[in-house]
Amino acid sequence: MLASRIRATCIQLILAGQSCAAAQAPLKPAADFPDFAFSEDWKVLGPFQIGTREAVWGADPLELHGGFRALEYDAKATFKSSLALNGEVSWSNFTAQLSDPQKRYASAVLTVAFPSIDWPFLQDVYGWAAQQWQGWARGEIYVQSASVKTLTLNIEQILEFWIDDQHHFGGDFYSYGRAAVTLHLEPGVHRVDVRLVRDVRAMGGVGEPDINIKFKLEGSSGLHVPGSPDIISDIVGDENGPLASPYVSVAIRNGALTDAHIYNVEATRECFAELVGQTPVKLVPGQTRPIAYKLSCVSPALKPGPMRILIKYRMEGDETDRQAYVDAIPHIRGIYEPQKITYMHPGGMVSYAILRPPSPKAHCHDLSPDASLPVLLALHGAGLEADSNTVRHALDPVPDLCAWVLFPTGVTPWSGDDWHNWGFADVEAAIAAIPNWIEQVDWKGPGVDIDRWLVSGHSNGGQGVWYALTHRPDKVIAAAPMSGYSSIQNYVPYTFWRTADPGRSAVVQSSLNSYRHELLLENAKGIPIMQQHGSADDNVPAYHSRLLSQLLEQAGVETTYVEMQDKPHWWDGVMTTQPLKDFYQRHLNAGLQPKIPLNLRDFTVVSAGQGDMGAKNGVEILHLETSAQLGKVYVTFDPLTLGCVLHTSNVRVFRLLPLFRDCSFVAVDGKNMTACSFSEAEVTLQSVDGQWQHSTDWPALPKRRGKQQGAMDAILRTNGAFHIVHHSAAAKGLALQVSRNLCQYFAADTGITDDYEEARISNGSVISIAIGSDLPKTSYGYHPIRLFSDRIEIVDNHVAARPALRGYGSADGLAAIFLRALPGERLELVVWGVDEESLDIAARLVPLMTGTGQPDFVVADRSMLWKGLEGTLALGWFDGEWDVSRNSYFS
Numbered sequence: 009m010l011a012s013r014i015r016a017t018c019i020q021l022i023l024a025g026q027s028c029a030a031a032q033a034p035l036k037p038a039a040d041f042p043d044f045a046f047s048e049d050w051k052v053l054g055p056f057q058i059g060t061r062e063a064v065w066g067a068d069p070l071e072l073h074g075g076f077r078a079l080e081y082d083a084k085a086t087f088k089s090s091l092a093l094n095g096e097v098s099w100s101n102f103t104a105q106l107s108d109p110q111k112r113y114a115s116a117v118l119t120v121a122f123p124s125i126d127w128p129f130l131q132d133v134y135g136w137a138a139q140q141w142q143g144w145a146r147g148e149i150y151v152q153s154a155s156v157k158t159l160t161l162n163i164e165q166i167l168e169f170w171i172d173d174q175h176h177f178g179g180d181f182y183s184y185g186r187a188a189v190t191l192h193l194e195p196g197v198h199r200v201d202v203r204l205v206r207d208v209r210a211m212g213g214v215g216e217p218d219i220n221i222k223f224k225l226e227g228s229s230g231l232h233v234p235g236s237p238d239i240i241s242d243i244v245g246d247e248n249g250p251l252a253s254p255y256v257s258v259a260i261r262n263g264a265l266t267d268a269h270i271y272n273v274e275a276t277r278e279c280f281a282e283l284v285g286q287t288p289v290k291l292v293p294g295q296t297r298p299i300a301y302k303l304s305c306v307s308p309a310l311k312p313g314p315m316r317i318l319i320k321y322r323m324e325g326d327e328t329d330r331q332a333y334v335d336a337i338p339h340i341r342g343i344y345e346p347q348k349i350t351y352m353h354p355g356g357m358v359s360y361a362i363l364r365p366p367s368p369k370a371h372c373h374d375l376s377p378d379a380s381l382p383v384l385l386a387l388h389g390a391g392l393e394a395d396s397n398t399v400r401h402a403l404d405p406v407p408d409l410c411a412w413v414l415f416p417t418g419v420t421p422w423s424g425d426d427w428h429n430w431g432f433a434d435v436e437a438a439i440a441a442i443p444n445w446i447e448q449v450d451w452k453g454p455g456v457d458i459d460r461w462l463v464s465g466h467s468n469g470g471q472g473v474w475y476a477l478t479h480r481p482d483k484v485i486a487a488a489p490m491s492g493y494s495s496i497q498n499y500v501p502y503t504f505w506r507t508a509d510p511g512r513s514a515v516v517q518s519s520l521n522s523y524r525h526e527l528l529l530e531n532a533k534g535i536p537i538m539q540q541h542g543s544a545d546d547n548v549p550a551y552h553s554r555l556l557s558q559l560l561e562q563a564g565v566e567t568t569y570v571e572m573q574d575k576p577h578w579w580d581g582v583m584t585t586q587p588l589k590d591f592y593q594r595h596l597n598a599g600l601q602p603k604i605p606l607n608l609r610d611f612t613v614v615s616a617g618q619g620d621m622g623a624k625n626g627v628e629i630l631h632l633e634t635s636a637q638l639g640k641v642y643v644t645f646d647p648l649t650l651g652c653v654l655h656t657s658n659v660r661v662f663r664l665l666p667l668f669r670d671c672s673f674v675a676v677d678g679k680n681m682t683a684c685s686f687s688e689a690e691v692t693l694q695s696v697d698g699q700w701q702h703s704t705d706w707p708a709l710p711k712r713r714g715k716q717q718g719a720m721d722a723i724l725r726t727n728g729a730f731h732i733v734h735h736s737a738a739a740k741g742l743a744l745q746v747s748r749n750l751c752q753y754f755a756a757d758t759g760i761t762d763d764y765e766e767a768r769i770s771n772g773s774v775i776s777i778a779i780g781s782d783l784p785k786t787s788y789g790y791h792p793i794r795l796f797s798d799r800i801e802i803v804d805n806h807v808a809a810r811p812a813l814r815g816y817g818s819a820d821g822l823a824a825i826f827l828r829a830l831p832g833e834r835l836e837l838v839v840w841g842v843d844e845e846s847l848d849i850a851a852r853l854v855p856l857m858t859g860t861g862q863p864d865f866v867v868a869d870r871s872m873l874w875k876g877l878e879g880t881l882a883l884g885w886f887d888g889e890w891d892v893s894r895n896s897y898f899s
């Protein structure tokens with residue numbers, strides 16, 4: 009008690025620019041002094057080498073010395089660093105810019121740069137990989153109050169930090185500011201250690217490679233409800249018009265010390281509101297959840313002022329009915345204007361897109377309600393909101409297209425995971441919402457064909473176009489990637505990862521195969537493509553489009569590549585240059601083309617086998633023989649006999665859609681499949697002991713199915729909110745961390761519970777946080793991983809003439825993270841440690857950012873924290889029977 013009073017006094021002296029040593033005798037706290045503040049002085053240690061998106065794997069050289077937290081400032085101490093002069097770095101001092109002292113919040117900006125490093129030369133040799141570095145910064149938080157203070161902390165551009173002896177992983181790398189960390193701080197001085205990780209994609213690759221960290225502390229108490237909804241649709245027509253769609257979202261944070269239960273929402277006046285999903289909605293202390301509800305109003309809803317929604321809740325152990333409210337004043341948009349529509353993302357929360365219905369002046373053959381026009385998707389670049397003028401008006405110069413123009417968000421400005429599992433699910437949910445809009449606003453114009461898309465996109469969205477082309481080829485009628493990159497590994501090379509046994513690196517690289525568009529281009533054959541790139545682009549070099557143009561040609565795919573001389577990454581009109589205008593007109597106004605012509609003579613279908621591929625020309629690869637290794641089906645069509653001859657490579661199960669009825673015969677790997685009835689809607693073939701068999705002939709499909717396949721990020725293909733289960737009280741803190749990270753990085757909804765059964769019968773993905781032997785056995789079939797209080801065992805059936813059990817002990821801690829099956833093609837992600845400290849290591853690998861490359865399972869000990877990937881003990885995949893796949897890695 010006395011100590012903290014002395015410290016509180018000390019704070020005043022520090023802030024008054026005096027030394028703390030003068031504060032031996034307690035002074036009276038000054039009334040005008042802020043309740044909490046950051047220090048101005050920061051001590052920094054770095055820079056050290058780090059690879060692109062490597063930091064989740066640890067790879068922090070200071071961990072060899074017990075971590076930065078174990079080190080004290082020492083002007084003379086030196087540390088080895090591959091980046092610095094003499095191969096050594098030492099501590100340095102930095103000054104943060106503090107906000108004016110006030111009661112409500114305290115903020116600080118810390119800019120860290122290392123001008124003594126010869127960055128230009130490193131970059132000449134190693135490229136952008138050399139503009140990325142890591143280090144640590146130490147400062148303080150001062151709290152002056154009579155008792156424990158509850159505060160929320162946001163730190164932008166940071167992945168992990170320590171407050172005193174508490175580790176916080178996840179942070180806010182992309183500066184979303186969506187889910188703050190809640191802290192309960194004693195009066196006094198608190199140490200803040202933040203890990204600095206520079207990333208070219210998030211922080212830029214031109215100029216000095218500095219880092220700009222923004223800290224913000226705010227007072228917090230009770231349920232924090234924002235003044236207005238986070239997501240609400242526009243109103244269509246005029247102020248009497250309907251909402252474009254009924255789904256509304258409000259992000260609520262529980263800043264209290266007990267659980268909050270939201271049990272109802274009510275709308276005032278002539279509106280009606282209803283919670284979507286399970287009720288009541290529980291928020292544990294410190295948790296943020298996007299609350300989804302449906303809102304409908306008897307028009308005119310807006311005329312007498314904002315729409316008010318009452319949020320009814322109770323706090324645990326208190327029967328008092330409480331309420332908070334949000335006021336919404338939606339924008340009013342003309343029916344033909346780009347407008348905001350909302351819908352449910354499969355993850356169980358509300359998302360939005362900007363929709364521009366077809367203009368009455370469009371030059372189409374048919375504008376009657378019977379017509380069905382295609383969708384023109386325009387995928388935005390990284391760091392942009394779809395609800396911004398830049399995005400919303402990007403296609404204004406082409407107002408009269410025969411299409412439904414859709415600007416999806418992909419949920420976040422980084423499109424969740426760069427338009428992949430999470431982001432692309434959002435695109436498909438947005439497309440599926442168009443028919444609902446047609447009904448909601450009583451639209452009398454032409455209809456929509458939700459299965460025909462012209463996909464365009466810029467930058468990260470250009471990369472998203474490649475994803476759509478290679479993963480949904482049968483829906484894409486044409487594609488226009490602009491200033492896009494080919495894959496994350498090719499964008500900012502992985503050169504500076506700490507060297508690992510190639511067996512381990514191969515596992516990480518194969519985990520990214522579904523996003524390695526260079527390898528999947530054969531799927532684009534027969535689809536018109538128009539690539540565009542500025543020759544002076546210093547953000548995504550034109551090299552990417554040039555390369556893909558060359559690879560497409562080699563894959564037998566026709567493409568037009570237009571390089572705009574001296575144009576940068578973005579310019580006004582980038583999406584409506586003359587070549588692009590012509591391209592949109594030609595492919596959108598062409599009317600309905602025969603969807604899939606079987607007259608290509610030959611084509612190849614390629615799949616990374618990660619459960620996210622659609623059909624290509626009626627061929628859908630469902631399962632691979634060897635997981636995470638590309639599978640292919642080569643199709644040749646003989647115009648004379650009208651026979652279809654197929655050859656496969658690494659494919660176990662595939663499906664042929666009805667157009668294969670037109671083949672006079674179908675031969676697969678030399679076997680004439682006459683026995684199959686190709687008059688059926690579709691035919692599924694499985695290779696059993698090397699023989700292709702029709703679905704009537706074989707006993708069962710592989711146990712691991714559909715959305716369950718993939719690398720660890722398959723957990724993002726959830727159908728409903730995530731359920732995070734802590735199997736002991738000690739795991740509760742990490743359950744909250746996982747919840748916060750899913751909210752921060754994906755705007756996802758999560759329920760936290762200790763009731764495993766509740767989670768298992770839900771519809772969503774489950775994340776189990778387990779310590780020692782507290783994880784219940786799976787009741788859904790076989791799984792090769794066994795957890796014990798002090799070790800882990802993995803059954804590996806690919807070991808010849810040796811015991812097929814791989815065991816790892818816990819001498820240096822022990823952590824694991826892996827997928828398991830749940831019924832209904834659902835997944836459970838188990839996050840496990842022998843103890844709390846080890847659990848913290850496993851929790852680093854819960855999918856968060858793209859490019860990190862977690863496979864189906866990883867086992868590691870404490871050495872991962874400094875060795876990175878090389879410190880893992882085992883990692884790899886499961887096959888169709890949930891056995892360990894033969895291309896896994898065991899040390």
Ligand SMILES: *[C@@H]1O[C@H](CO)[C@@H](O)[C@H](O)[C@H]1NC(C)=O
Nearest residue numbers: 049051081083099100101102
């Ligand atoms: C950094 O700050 C410390 C006090 O915390 C001081 O002793 C040291 O001289 C400073 N170093 C430099 C290079 O200014």
Ligand SMILES: *[C@@H]1O[C@H](CO)[C@@H](O)[C@H](O)[C@H]1NC(C)=O
Nearest residue numbers: 651672673674675680681682
């Ligand atoms: C497969 O069988 C069909 C009809 O039974 C026959 O016309 C065709 O030539 C056969 N193809 C091959 C490759 O054996």
Ligand SMILES: *[C@@H]1O[C@H](CO)[C@@H](O)[C@H](O)[C@H]1NC(C)=O
Nearest residue numbers: 285286727728769770771772
């Ligand atoms: C799961 O989804 C089904 C179908 O959408 C729904 O009827 C059911 O209520 C959901 N169950 C839970 C626990 O949310």
